[in-house]
Amino acid sequence: MRIGELAAQAKMTTDTIRFYEKVGLVASGRLSNGYRDFPPETVAWLHYIRTAQALGFSLAEIGRHGEELRDAPDEAEALSALFAEKIQVIEARMAELAALRAELEARVGTGCPLRPAKPTSSS
Incomplete structure (x- = not known):
């Protein structure tokens, strides 16, 4: 065609x-x-x-x-393994994004967000 x-x-x-x-x-x-x-x-x-x-x-x-x-048939083990591998990649990326979000949240209201975050006091 x-x-x-x-x-x-x-x-x-x-x-x-x-x-x-x-x-x-x-x-x-x-x-x-x-x-x-x-x-x-x-x-x-x-x-x-x-x-x-x-x-x-x-x-x-x-x-x-x-x-x-x-x-491969739809129920093929190769597909399931590939999907499981992709899930692990997604979970790792989600953890990276959560850490990035926490870092950004720590810098909110600190003036210049490019300066190192100030340590928080644990009183």
């Missing part, structure tokens, strides 16, 4: 599809007139990419794990 038809079915722009092709997430053949020709299963793969992005996976992560997971 040509890129315009693929874009319409996948509900995304042709520029997005070209970008995904450039970074190796999708592949096309070429017709005799030079137009891109994508296999029909590319529509489902593009939906997979969008879903994975919505779940917080980067395009690099999708590319790295895509080949092994593309044909």
Whole structure:
């Protein structure tokens, strides 16, 4: 299928599809007139990419794990392991953000927020 038809079915722009092709997430053949020709299963793969992005996976992560997971059944252990790993990354980031928030809160009302926070007295 040509890129315009693929874009319409996948509900995304042709520029997005070209970008995904450039970074190796999708592949096309070429017709005799030079137009891109994508296999029909590319529509489902593009939906997979969008879903994975919505779940917080980067395009690099999708590319790295895509080949092994593309044909995996939904209940595959590989998917569960990948999701568990992503949860750990999110939890670590949440801890970092909580520490950052505490640091910022300690600096509120201290004048210049770029100066070291004053130690709090424990009376």
